[in-house]
Amino acid sequence: MTKAARGSLLSIEHLEAAEILGLLKLARRMNPAKPRALLKGKRVVLLFYEPSTRTRSSFEVAAKSMGAMTVLIQSSGSSIEKGESLLDTGYTLRAVGADAIVLRHPNAGAPQHPSQALLDAYTILRHKRAFRGLQVAIVGDIYHSRVARSACHLLSKFGARVTLCGPPDFVPEVAATLAPGIRLTRHLEEAVRGTDVIMLLRVQKERLAGRKIKLDDYIGRYQMTTARLKLARRDAIVMHPGPVIRGLELTGDVADCPQSVIVQEVANGVPVRMAILARAMGKAK
Numbered sequence: 290m291t292k293a294a295r296g297s298l299l300s301i302e303h304l305e306a307a308e309i310l311g312l313l314k315l316a317r318r319m320n321p322a323k324p325r326a327l328l329k330g331k332r333v334v335l336l337f338y339e340p341s342t343r344t345r346s347s348f349e350v351a352a353k354s355m356g357a358m359t360v361l362i363q364s365s366g367s368s369i370e371k372g373e374s375l376l377d378t379g380y381t382l383r384a385v386g387a388d389a390i391v392l393r394h395p396n397a398g399a400p401q402h403p404s405q406a407l408l409d410a411y412t413i414l415r416h417k418r419a420f421r422g423l424q425v426a427i428v429g430d431i432y433h434s435r436v437a438r439s440a441c442h443l444l445s446k447f448g449a450r451v452t453l454c455g456p457p458d459f460v461p462e463v464a465a466t467l468a469p470g471i472r473l474t475r476h477l478e479e480a481v482r483g484t485d486v487i488m489l490l491r492v493q494k495e496r497l498a499g500r501k502i503k504l505d506d507y508i509g510r511y512q513m514t515t516a517r518l519k520l521a522r523r524d525a526i527v528m529h530p531g532p533v534i535r536g537l538e539l540t541g542d543v544a545d546c547p548q549s550v551i552v553q554e555v556a557n558g559v560p561v562r563m564a565i566l567a568r569a570m571g572k573a574k
């Protein structure tokens with residue numbers, strides 16, 4: 290495997306804790322409302338093989354806030370549809386002068402979402418003093434989730450106590466080996482009781498097809514409701530990377546309650562991605 294270029298961000302476990310804290314500190318200094326020319330003349334290509342609203346738009350706003358130009362390539366309408374490989378697409382984009390590529394692909398690279406983990410960490414630190422000792426419950430389809438994988442690596446590096454919760458189809462026993470100190474439970478009430486952070490994950494209905502647990506049963510056992518939220522600490526925050534499916538992994542009341550920081554996570558994606566891009570292009574100071 291070729292070594293990733295300096296500045297690349299492909300996964301969380303390969304980052305030192307100090308590098309993560311450095312990125313979060315840099316993000317705190319980024320303000321999309323005050324554009325700066327840190328990346329003037331740079332070209333950022335957004336290469337998306339899968340749908341995205343938050344990641345794509347926030348990387349685009351982040352790049353433009355720092356003076357870069359952006360180009361969006363999606364599988365539909367590009368030469369990817371004609372069978373061009375990811376490698377050849379990369380060579381092509383380099384030839385047209387891309388300085389950085391933001392990639393979402395179903396198979397390439399680590400099955401992670403490092404920018405989401407960083408913006409989630411940033412959001413947590415806006416509400417909690419430190420990660421050490423923090424109880425975090427991650428609920429839902431851990432098995433298929435790039436977000437959960439990156440979050441587990443990040444939180445465990447900083448001594449948070451992570452509990453994964455869901456049925457065996459979504460949270461297999463092996464998930465406990467994702468990172469040190471991870472606990473598993475099948476009971477939402479147990480995961481949530483006394484917790485500081487509740488991180489919910491999207492559940493794709495089609496992924497329940499052919500599984501032991503049926504949709505209604507999943508909703509009955511794992512949906513975050515106002516009653517279940519009361520089991521958490523009074524100052525617990527509710528997170529979700531989005532897109533949110535109201536009525537499935539959480540009720541609309543929980544999505545909109547004062548403890549919900551779901552919209553803040555989206556907003557925080559911009560300064561965090563500004564920091565990621567600045568670091569990637571050697572402009573982080």
Ligand code: CP
Binds near residue numbers: 340343344
């Ligand atoms: N959280 C997240 O990655 O959302 P999008 O799929 O909308 O980018």
